[in-house]
Amino acid sequence: MKRVLVILTGGTITMVRNPQSGALRPADVETFKAFVPELFAGNVEVDMLPFNPLIDSSDISPANWTRMANAVVTNYTKYDGFVILHGTDTMSYSASALSFMLENLSKPIVFTGSQLPVGVLRSDAKENLLTAIEIAATARPDGQPMVPEVTIFFEDSLFRANRTTKKNAEHFEAFDSYNYPSLAKAGVHITYRPHLIRYPETLSPLFTHMHTCTDVAILKLFPGINEAVVRAVLNTEGLKGVVLETYGSGNAPSAQWLYKALKQATDKGIIIVNKTQCSMGSVDMGQYEVAKNLLKAGVISGYDITTEALLTKMMTLLGEHPNDTDRIKHLLSIPICGEMTISK
Ligand code: ASP
Numbered sequence: 001m002k003r004v005l006v007i008l009t010g011g012t013i014t015m016v017r018n019p020q021s022g023a024l025r026p027a028d029v030e031t032f033k034a035f036v037p038e039l040f041a042g043n044v045e046v047d048m049l050p051f052n053p054l055i056d057s058s059d060i061s062p063a064n065w066t067r068m069a070n071a072v073v074t075n076y077t078k079y080d081g082f083v084i085l086h087g088t089d090t091m092s093y094s095a096s097a098l099s100f101m102l103e104n105l106s107k108p109i110v111f112t113g114s115q116l117p118v119g120v121l122r123s124d125a126k127e128n129l130l131t132a133i134e135i136a137a138t139a140r141p142d143g144q145p146m147v148p149e150v151t152i153f154f155e156d157s158l159f160r161a162n163r164t165t166k167k168n169a170e171h172f173e174a175f176d177s178y179n180y181p182s183l184a185k186a187g188v189h190i191t192y193r194p195h196l197i198r199y200p201e202t203l204s205p206l207f208t209h210m211h212t213c214t215d216v217a218i219l220k221l222f223p224g225i226n227e228a229v230v231r232a233v234l235n236t237e238g239l240k241g242v243v244l245e246t247y248g249s250g251n252a253p254s255a256q257w258l259y260k261a262l263k264q265a266t267d268k269g270i271i272i273v274n275k276t277q278c279s280m281g282s283v284d285m286g287q288y289e290v291a292k293n294l295l296k297a298g299v300i301s302g303y304d305i306t307t308e309a310l311l312t313k314m315m316t317l318l319g320e321h322p323n324d325t326d327r328i329k330h331l332l333s334i335p336i337c338g339e340m341t342i343s344k
Contacts, residue, residue, distance in 0.1 A: 002137035010054035011087025013114040026054035057087025062212040065097040081108040081136030095161030097312035099150040103207040158184035162309040162339040179304040211319035220245040234265040241314040250283030259293040266298030275302040305340040
C-alpha cells in the first residue's frame with residue numbers, strides 16, 4: 001500500500017464559519033478529519049501532519065515555507081508522496097518556494113485547497129484532496145513516482161507549481177499555468193503527460209535550501225509613475241533584489257531618470273529582473289528601443305517566469321548565496337527547476 005503524508009497548513013479547505021461574525025476561519029484538525037472519513041478508507045495509507053493552529057494563507061511567511069519543507073524532509077523516506085493543504089491566496093508563492101528549496105526532489109509534493117470549505121455541500125474540497133492524494137501515490141510501471149515535482153492540483157488540472165498563478169477568486173478553476181501546459185488532467189481517469197513532467201536525470205540525494213531573504217521588492221511600472229516612487233523603492237535600506245514588472249515584451253518608459261535610477265541600483269549590487277506584466281509570453285529586451293535602456297542598466301531578463309516564481313527564486317538564492325551576486329544573477333537567468341523557458 002502506498003503511503004501519503006498530508007500536511008495541513010490551513011486555508012478555506014479547512015475552514016468553518018464563525019457563527020458570530022459570519023466570516024470564515026480555520027477549524028481544528030479533528031473537525032476537518034470528521035468531514036473526510038473516506039481519506040482513511042481508501043487504498044492509500046494517509047497520515048496527517050497539521051500546523052497548529054491552521055492558518056489563512058494570507059498569514060503564510062517564509063518561516064512557514066521552511067516548516068513545510070522540513071516536514072517533507074523529515075518524513076521523506078517514510079512516504080511515497082506528500083500533499084500540502086494550503087489556502088489558495090498565496091498557494092502559488094509557497095508551492096513555487098518549495099520547488100526552489102528542495103533540490104533533486106524525486107517524490108511528488110502536491111499542493112491543493114478549495115474555494116469552498118470542506119463542510120459546505122457544494123464544496124470542491126473532497127475532489128481536490130482525494131485526487132491530489134491519488135496523484136501523490138501514483139507510480140509509473142517502473143515503480144518510480146509518476147510526478148516527482150512540486151505541483152498544484154485544482155479542479156481538474158495538475159500544474160507545475162512554479163508556473164502557476166491564482167487567477168480566479170470565484171470559480172472552482174482557481175489556478176492557471178499560462179506559459180506551460182498542464183502535467184495531467186483529471187476526468188473519469190487521470191491522464192498524465194509524461195513528456196511534460198520533469199524526471200530527475202540521476203537519482204541524487206535531496207538537497208535543501210532552507211534560507212530565504214526578504215530584502216526584495218516588486219516594482220510595478222504604470223504610465224505616470226514618478227521618480228520619487230521609483231527611488232523610494234530602489235533606495236530601501238538593505239534592498240538586494242527587485243522584480244521589475246514591465247509592459248508587454250519587457251518594455252519600460254525611456255525616461256533618463258528611470259535608466260539612471262536603475263543603473264545606480266544595479267551598480268550598488270541590487271539585482272533587478274525584468275518580468276512582463278502580461279500573463280502569457282516572454283520578456284525580450286532586444287525587441288524595442290524602449291527596452292534597451294533596461295539592458296544597459298544591468299537589468300536581467302525573466303523570460304516567461306511568473307512573479308510568484310521569480311520572487312521566491314530570488315528570495316531563495318539570496319538566502320543561500322548572500323555574498324555571491326554573480327552566481328545569483330547567473331542562476332536567475334537560467335531555468336533551475338522548470339520555472340521558465342528561454343525564448344530563442
Ligand atoms: N483566504 C483563503 C486562504 O488563502 C482563501 C482560500 O483558501 O481559498 O487561506
